[in-house]
Amino acid sequence: MDHTGSYYIGHRVNGRLEGKGTYTLPTGTKYIGEMKDGMFHGKGTLHFPSGSKYEGTWDHGIAIEGQYTFADGLEYKEDKWHYCDGYDRRFYTEICNGLKPAGISQLTNLDPPRPIPDGCYDCGDGFYNPETRVVVDYKHRFLRNADDDEHERIIRTCRKGWDEIVGFIPKA
Known part of the structure; x- marks a missing residue:
């Protein structure tokens, strides 16, 4: 564990984080993937404590492309994003599992909330x-x-x- 509360398990070159490994932040977020010179570099996935994830390609610590998937399986789409727009306000779990009977409201995507x-x-x-x-x-x-x-x-x-x-x- 370093002075930030983070820790790394994986390959090193000359003491630097390099190659494949798992970098865990103090928040519980984990990066599993390729590192270069102590930074995310190459293919890797950020796993968030909520269960969501970001799979991407990194260049010296900067995500250059990738896909974010929410914990419930909903994939974010930058173009033509139709989830929870002005026309369809259903939660993703309602889209997948159907609406509840009249008079029984689902308050959050997690049911029961x-x-x-x-x-x-x-x-x-x-x-x-x-x-x-x-x-x-x-x-x-x-x-x-x-x-x-x-x-x-x-x-x-x-x-x-x-x-x-x-x-x-x-x-x-």
């Missing part, structure tokens, strides 16, 4: 606590501190861990 801790939001890659402004992954490990823009986006758009009455409330 994961429970959200009290006072927190589900922000897509983890839970956000607006009091501490910290995002943790779904295993409650620190991911990042939210800046003002991310805080506002999460508060405005993400699922809450509590019920909230909205709309007209008649007087008793």
